[in-house]
Amino acid sequence: MQIKDKVKAFHDGALSRRDMLNGLAAIGVGVAMAPILPRTARAAGSDAIYFTWGGYDIPDLFKPYIEKHGEAPSFATFGGSEEGLTKMRAGYVVDVSHPCNQAVPRWVATGLFQTADPSRLSNWSDVIPSLYELEGNMADGRPYMVPMEWGQTSVTYRTDLVDLQGEPESWGILWDERYKGRLGSLASAADAWWVGAIYAGVDFENMASDEAFEKIAAVMREQRPLIRTYTDETTSLEQALASGEMVAAMTWNESAAALKNQGLPVKFAAPKEGALTWVCGAMIHKEAPNIDLAHDIIDSLISTDTGKFLIGEYGYGHSNAKSFEAFSEEDLAAKGLSSNPNDILAAGKFQIPQSQEFETRMNQEFENIKAGF
Template sequence: MDVVDQLGSLKEGKLSRRKFTKSLLAAGIGFATTPLATRMATAAAEDQGTFFTWGGYDIPELFVPYKEKYGELPNFATFGGSEEALTKMRGGYVVDVSHPCNAGIPRWIASGLFQPIDTSRLSNWADVMPELYNLKGNIVDGKPYLAPFDWGQTSITYRTDLFELEGEESWDMLWDERYKGRLGSLASGGDAWWCGAIKAGVSMEDIATPEAFEKIAAVMRAQRPLIRLYTDDTTTLEQALASGEMVAAMTWNSSATTLKSEGVPVKFADPKEGALTWVCGLMIHKDAPNLDRAYDIIDSLLSVESGKFMINDYGYGHSNKKSFDAFDEETLKGLGLSKTPTDILSAGHFQIPQTQEWETKMNALFEEIKAGF
């Protein structure tokens, strides 16, 4: 199938954006995905539910049950970071379902923009791991606001043939002067600032103190001249690593899994200081215009089919315990996963929810640092 044919299949929903990008990556062709995602969203049927999510989750493989029921995929809208998403919704943007992570749960609930989830309307809820929905601040009056979906790590994906490792894997790799201009990072402070805290030796419990703020800012400023690219478009990071333009980058599990599947010699680091760990999930807008379909979007994402895809193709953990039955422990270990999520989450640094004031201050300063100030 040539590129023109693949574009047609992509627009029709027969080929996922991830698989399309993989084929281009294998052929050495670069491609920017965000504009296409926007076109896909606007082309969807008006009576379908809308899923506001990170790039890479707007794909057919995660909505097999939904499409079987309605004959079409949901509408998709994507964001680069959850703070960006919340800001847009505070400004009046209304969707059915959005996709925040654990560090934002209390602030998202406090915004008054979301409704508790009626778990009786979810056929897959009985198989969701309780340790993932009993997150700090998630249960209010006995009801969860966030239905956990995916979980994993933020660490370093590096080229084993191009990055000369000195000693153990470490966050120092992304501050290595030898590779100035050949390092990359996720652009959102929701990942980068917290990873900077690990590098600076700041505990998650102390991250909000003035002393911690200055220590983290100092290491982020020291890193800035070394970074070739900040982006939350993971495909861009993957392409730069595949071509050798970059030798290491801060990524999620999925980038290493994708690159390995294409035969690129990479490894997802297990830094001696610990990786950043997280749980993300699904919340329903209080004014969701398609409430029934909002529940169907969530149920589809919580399904075993979606879970198997997430584990196998993205290397992420999934909230449905039955999704792991298709994988042996050796395979899961190779992906940096476990059938017991607490084994992974407790081994790293788990994000602790912060105040809106802290989030605003952190994001503003990080944007200044990225701009060179």
């Protein structure tokens, strides 16, 4: 889909903001995107740069920052956090970047990042502690990653087309032979492989062992003939679920929220085995040239204004506990959330950081499986 088609699809409601931005990036078009240049090519005193996923480079997340500084920070985007880290290791200096919890120890190990100063964040006292007290994230009482959004990877399914036969919701929906060719999956091993681990009964603490690896690979190969589509363009999964072409798919909260907003009979499952849970946030580059603005960027990201937007528009949880007060329990439940976020977080399964060797092996094996090998 070319530029005009993507923009039109977005305006027609057929494409989410995130998928539009990701798609434009894929064909070489940046939206409010700062040039990716080495530190020496940047002018002193230039605006702070927020290096983030496509879809998060939007003013909606920066209302407090804009009120204070008159405009949003400059944006640069990456398609995946490993891509972003690779660019920074090659010399690209930004002020703030946007990883997720399983990547934090590997990011910290590069020596490219500094901890944030909570005393400079007016919203810090409202941040949910369990979201920053993660493995490898704290140093001398200060966080490397200040959490912003969190969510779950689970099964979005058509309640009128999937028969649970009186059984609890389960990841088994995506391994159900009855629905062969009518199931969808996210294409990234960063989600799918971990879901395979949950379904296979592999403890995340033992993910990297050869025995666990082969057990996960076996269930992923078992699933492969049942899957109609592997994709990270979530709009295509949503459209297939809306039409009935698919009856269930592995998705993030956002897809279930979008389909419910269209009045479709869908549910974001709470699998008996546990949903895959993740949290992402902001890290400050060690050589950030705008340290004051960097903290202002983070303070905006963890504000209630940003939280209300992410919960209402993207269906994600937010790190600021007060953000949930703007929504009824019914509204939150429909998004797979709760007024007590710790209820959801405790019921899920947080990814555990792994070595680079494991990440490489996992991605290579999953690509082979998707290709039919």
